[in-house]
Amino acid sequence: MKESVIKTEKLTKRFGDFVAVNEISFEVFKGEVFGFLGANGAGKTTAMRMLCGLSVPSSGIATVAGFDVFKQTENIKRNIGYMSQKFSLYEDLTVLENIRFFGGIYGLSDKQLKEKSSELVLTLGLQNETKKLVGALPLGWKQKLAFSVAIIHQPKIVFLDEPTGGVDPVTRRQFWDLIYEAANSGITIFVTTHYMDEAEYCNRVSMMVDGSIKALDSPSNLKKQFSATSMDEVFFELARGAKRGE
Amino acid sequence: MVILNNITKTYNKGNTIAVDDVSFSVGKGELFGLIGPDGAGKTSIFRVLTTLLLPDGGSATVDGCDVVIDYKKIRSQVGYMPGKFSLYQDLTVEENLNFFATIFNTTIKENYELIKEIYVQIEPFKNRRAEKLSGGMKQKLALCCALIHKPTVLFLDEPTTGVDAVSRKEFWEMLKRLKEQGITILVSTPYMDEATLCDRIALIQTGKIMSIDTPNNIVKAYSGTLYKIKSDMMNKLSNDLHSYENMLSCYAFGEYLHLSFKNENEHFEKELMNILKEKGHQQIEFERTIPTIEDCFIKLMSSSG
Numbered sequence: 001m002k003e004s005v006i007k008t009e010k011l012t013k014r015f016g017d018f019v020a021v022n023e024i025s026f027e028v029f030k031g032e033v034f035g036f037l038g039a040n041g042a043g044k045t046t047a048m049r050m051l052c053g054l055s056v057p058s059s060g061i062a063t064v065a066g067f068d069v070f071k072q073t074e075n076i077k078r079n080i081g082y083m084s085q086k087f088s089l090y091e092d093l094t095v096l097e098n099i100r101f102f103g104g105i106y107g108l109s110d111k112q113l114k115e116k117s118s119e120l121v122l123t124l125g126l127q128n129e130t131k132k133l134v135g136a137l138p139l140g141w142k143q144k145l146a147f148s149v150a151i152i153h154q155p156k157i158v159f160l161d162e163p164t165g166g167v168d169p170v171t172r173r174q175f176w177d178l179i180y181e182a183a184n185s186g187i188t189i190f191v192t193t194h195y196m197d198e199a200e201y202c203n204r205v206s207m208m209v210d211g212s213i214k215a216l217d218s219p220s221n222l223k224k225q226f227s228a229t230s231m232d233e234v235f236f237e238l239a240r241g242a243k244r245g246e
Numbered sequence: 247m248v249i250l251n252n253i254t255k256t257y258n259k260g261n262t263i264a265v266d267d268v269s270f271s272v273g274k275g276e277l278f279g280l281i282g283p284d285g286a287g288k289t290s291i292f293r294v295l296t297t298l299l300l301p302d303g304g305s306a307t308v309d310g311c312d313v314v315i316d317y318k319k320i321r322s323q324v325g326y327m328p329g330k331f332s333l334y335q336d337l338t339v340e341e342n343l344n345f346f347a348t349i350f351n352t353t354i355k356e357n358y359e360l361i362k363e364i365y366v367q368i369e370p371f372k373n374r375r376a377e378k379l380s381g382g383m384k385q386k387l388a389l390c391c392a393l394i395h396k397p398t399v400l401f402l403d404e405p406t407t408g409v410d411a412v413s414r415k416e417f418w419e420m421l422k423r424l425k426e427q428g429i430t431i432l433v434s435t436p437y438m439d440e441a442t443l444c445d446r447i448a449l450i451q452t453g454k455i456m457s458i459d460t461p462n463n464i465v466k467a468y469s470g471t472l473y474k475i476k477s478d479m480m481n482k483l484s485n486d487l488h489s490y491e492n493m494l495s496c497y498a499f500g501e502y503l504h505l506s507f508k509n510e511n512e513h514f515e516k517e518l519m520n521i522l523k524e525k526g527h528q529q530i531e532f533e534r535t536i537p538t539i540e541d542c543f544i545k546l547m548s549s550s551g
Contacts, residue, residue, distance in 0.1 A: 039410040168283035197500040
């Protein structure tokens with residue numbers, strides 16, 4: 001039996017008359033790389049906010065890392081990591097300050113913080129940059145640091161919201177190596193992306209259209225299901241019918 | 247229509263080189279793409295050409311006007327859509343459009359034909375404040391505002407960043423139709439798959455242009471042969487391939503890995519298959535593939551260090 005890390009049943013969010021997320025039910029398993037795709041305005045961000053304990057659902061059931069999204073949002077926040085292209089690190093703090101800041105927020109003790117920072121600096125090869133401002137680092141290093149910081153507290157699951165937007169093709173691939181490494185160590189990866197080739201790197205992918213999950217399977221099964229040769233085509237097939245659009 | 251000669255732009259008192267001796271030109275009615283990641287220098291080039299930044303070195307002209315001397319003339323003639331949404335959030339859709347039309351001494355009515363096709367999509371929301379628009383609608387409004395004075399050159403800085411694949415396709419179709427009306431378009435994007443939609447592209451990285459040509463010619467100029475491979479154990483395929491000393495490059499590309507070899511003698515395919523079978527791989531698919539712009543970009547990046 002696979003251990004489930006996220007489980008939702010008819011999870012719904014309404015804003016007035018508008019149903020942003022409409023009865024989505026799905027499960028994500030331990031160590032899985034799960035791609036959460038959809039068109040702009042499909043409801044991905046709203047769904048993610050509920051799963052991160054930042055927005056109270058209107059109805060339905062969901063647990064994340066074993067905690068209830070209605071009642072145990074603080075426990076959820078302590079057991080997840082989060083990173084996005086838009087918000088990751090503080091540019092005007094040094095490498096070490098950022099590690100300490102986020103480690104502290106995630107509740108690491110002073111002793112753990114010390115151990116973790118030196119371990120992290122060593123694995124990333126940033127020994128000579130610890131006192132440099134993050135803003136001065138090349139984008140690729142920033143990304144790797146941001147990801148490592150997001151999982152510094154060994155969360156059960158890490159949410160990556162378009163982590164590779166605007167990144168060069170080589171760095172983008174190195175970033176996916178890090179994702180696999182984390183997944184192999186048992187951390188569940190929940191990732192959104194607009195790069196359809198990255199959808200292929202996920203174990204399973206869900207496609208959201210107009211608030212509902214319209215398809216969920218492994219990339220190869222999805223391609224079979226839609227008689228498509230690439231995930232690009234699967235996406236077009238599903239998203240073209242979107243009413244909501246942007 | 248747009249000419250850059252050895253343009254250089256630095257920040258931090260010359261310590262950060264954003265644009266490094268860049269030269270290229272864009273012909274009238276051309277759809278020209280600047281393709282490169284964040285930090286490549288795309289926005290700095292746009293800001294120099296739209297007279298919002300002074301270059302540290304070199305010269306540039308837009309429609310025959312010098313970007314330093316004739317800046318006022320350029321400003322009245324070009325359209326610019328910055329990467330960051332820069333319209334007035336507290337004005338409505340219609341008010342924003344009216345505002346920009348008035349600033350350029352024109353009216354919505356006068357140039358309605360040019361924006362009609364795009365504007366009808368947001369017209370139902372013309373009384374909505376810009377801040378309440380969704381991302382896709384903001385993008386369409388910004389494009390309308392950049393077009394309302396019938397510019398000779400249109401500068402679009404990453405118009406499709408963060409936009410989903412379907413809306414991106416629609417946006418490029420709009421650009422194609424604008425081009426047909428004779429407007430010269432300079433567009434930047436970090437999405438390599440959009441490169442093929444341009445007439446010509448410049449691949450740019452860390453302030454330097456690595457290659458300028460038509461997308462077709464850039465692909466043709468790819469030296470060596472590129473292959474794609476997959477097996478039933480993709481997660482260990484990359485590592486296993488790296489143990490083959492004849493491997494030149496190997497990286498993930500969608501459901502396949504793309505690879506190239508140092509030496510393609512008559513045995514190499516057999517050698518490769520033997521290694522993979524020894525490591526337990528089955529259902530191996532291996533064949534030649536045509537490089538994409540992204541493959542070319544990766545190759546150029548590695549050869550320029």
